[in-house]
Amino acid sequence: MFRGISSLTLDSKGRLAVPARHREALARQCQGQLVVTVDYDGCLLLYPLPEWEEIERKLVRLPSFNEHSRRMQRVLLGHASECELDGNGRVLLPPPLRAYANLDKAVVLVGQGNRFEIWDEATWNSRRGEWLAAGVGGGNVPPEIESLSL
Amino acid sequence: MFRGISSLTLDSKGRLAVPARHREALARQCQGQLVVTVDYDGCLLLYPLPEWEEIERKLVRLPSFNEHSRRMQRVLLGHASECELDGNGRVLLPPPLRAYANLDKAVVLVGQGNRFEIWDEATWNSRRGEWLAAGVGGGNVPPEIESLSL
DNA sequence: GGAAATTGTGGGCAATTGTGGATTTTTAAG
DNA sequence: CTTAAAAATCCACAATTGCCCACAATTTCC
Numbered sequence: 229m230f231r232g233i234s235s236l237t238l239d240s241k242g243r244l245a246v247p248a249r250h251r252e253a254l255a256r257q258c259q260g261q262l263v264v265t266v267d268y269d270g271c272l273l274l275y276p277l278p279e280w281e282e283i284e285r286k287l288v289r290l291p292s293f294n295e296h297s298r299r300m301q302r303v304l305l306g307h308a309s310e311c312e313l314d315g316n317g318r319v320l321l322p323p324p325l326r327a328y329a330n331l332d333k334a335v336v337l338v339g340q341g342n343r344f345e346i347w348d349e350a351t352w353n354s355r356r357g358e359w360l361a362a363g364v365g366g367g368n369v370p371p372e373i374e375s376l377s378l
Numbered sequence: 379m380f381r382g383i384s385s386l387t388l389d390s391k392g393r394l395a396v397p398a399r400h401r402e403a404l405a406r407q408c409q410g411q412l413v414v415t416v417d418y419d420g421c422l423l424l425y426p427l428p429e430w431e432e433i434e435r436k437l438v439r440l441p442s443f444n445e446h447s448r449r450m451q452r453v454l455l456g457h458a459s460e461c462e463l464d465g466n467g468r469v470l471l472p473p474p475l476r477a478y479a480n481l482d483k484a485v486v487l488v489g490q491g492n493r494f495e496i497w498d499e500a501t502w503n504s505r506r507g508e509w510l511a512a513g514v515g516g517g518n519v520p521p522e523i524e525s526l527s528l
Numbered sequence: 529g530g531a532a533a534t535t536g537t538g539g540g541c542a543a544t545t546g547t548g549g550a551t552t553t554t555t556a557a558g
Numbered sequence: 559c560t561t562a563a564a565a566a567t568c569c570a571c572a573a574t575t576g577c578c579c580a581c582a583a584t585t586t587c588c
Contacts, residue, residue, distance in 0.1 A: 229434065229438075231413075231434070231455050231456070231458040231459065231460070232456075232457065232458055232459035232460070232472070233456055233457050233459070233472075233474050233475075234474070235473070235474055237574095237575090239574095239575075239576085240576090241537070241538070243538090245573085245574065245575085247573090248572080248573060248574090269448070314538085314539060314540080315539075315540065315541095316539085316540075316541090316573095316574085316575095317573090317574095318539090320537095320538075320539095336474075338452065338456040339455065339456065339458070340451060340452070340455055340456060341438045341451070341455060342438075345452070345456070356452070356453065359449040359452065359453055360418055360453070362449075363418060364418065364446070364450070368444075368446075369446050370440065370441060370444055370446065370447060372436070372439070372440055372441075372447075373440065373446055373447065373450060376436060378417075378423070378433055378454075378493075387564095387565090389564095389565070389566080390566085391547070391548075393548090395563090395564065395565085397563095398562085398563065398564090464548080464549065464550090465549075465550070466549085466550080466563095466564085466565095467563090467564095468549095470547090470548075
């Protein structure tokens with residue numbers, strides 16, 4: 229279970245150094261084999277290969293002639309790139325994906341259970357500000373959240 | 379059940395020394411394994427690991443494509459960092475979380491049942507003033523509070 | 529058209545810096 | 559006065575960053 233946020237900087241070649249505290253888990257779970265793809269909200273998603281393959285299986289089974297399915301397959305499958313941790317615990321993020329998420333130097337890596345999200349740091353901070361300002365109430369809040377007790 | 383407030387100071391490395399009276403309980407409940415995350419009200423939440431894992435299970439089960447769920451997962455799971463009590467009874471608070479809650483030197487640790495809250499001391503004092511001034515009446519008070527007998 | 533050279537990209541190595549842990553001293557409380 | 563807790567200083571290990579080398583691909587010249 230991946231959790232927690234880390235503030236990181238990409239090196240001059242667009243490589244992201246995974247924080248040491250996550251490396252052991254990644255080595256164990258997937259021998260450093262990762263998949264990066266894009267998210268609809270403007271960040272990148274980083275999956276251990278086995279986790280991604282499961283999602284991929286669900287994606288390719290979606291009905292071929294449904295407009296939403298095709299879109300989702302093009303966005304998610306289409307951008308999915310395999311990459312692996314090098315000897316120094318770094319992953320090279322493909323230039324098109326870096327461009328998509330506006331990643332330059334300062335980024336944050338956010339643990340989200342079975343995956344990580346990678347955000348441009350400024351984008352993350354401003355989006356987080358909006359989420360916090362909006363609070364928990366509002367539109368259509370699922371009942372699971374209404375009854376959630378922290 | 380954690381109760382009571384303590385006025386504390388972070389050391390130069392951002393470590394918080396847990397008051398001695400709570401240490402024994404934490405050692406017993408979770409062998410010093412803790413999780414810190416953020417709260418929507420601008421403070422940090424400190425959980426014994428098992429307590430947090432229960433909340434985490436609920437969080438990851440929320441629907442993936444609901445906007446509110448995603449936000450809540452990003453805020454709560456995304457900031458949740460594991461840390462543990464060192465030999466001196468201190469926890470290192472990760473820099474991004476310290477930044478979030480504006481923690482510098484003077485902080486307060488507030489027992490809240492199954493967790494602690496960590497506030498910047500000045501923020502705590504001014505917020506507490508607002509809560510007291512607002513009193514109990516007002517907007518939409520849930521019936522559970524209306525009928526509460528102290 | 530083929531071959532060679534140069535440039536760009538990816539990976540590995542090494543050094544420096546920062547972080548985490550331990551020890552010691554001081555202060556406060558009993 | 560004694561003991562325990564808190565704070566500050568110091569040391570060591572490890573992580574991160576910058577640099578260098580090697581391989582590959584593309585382009586240019588013969």
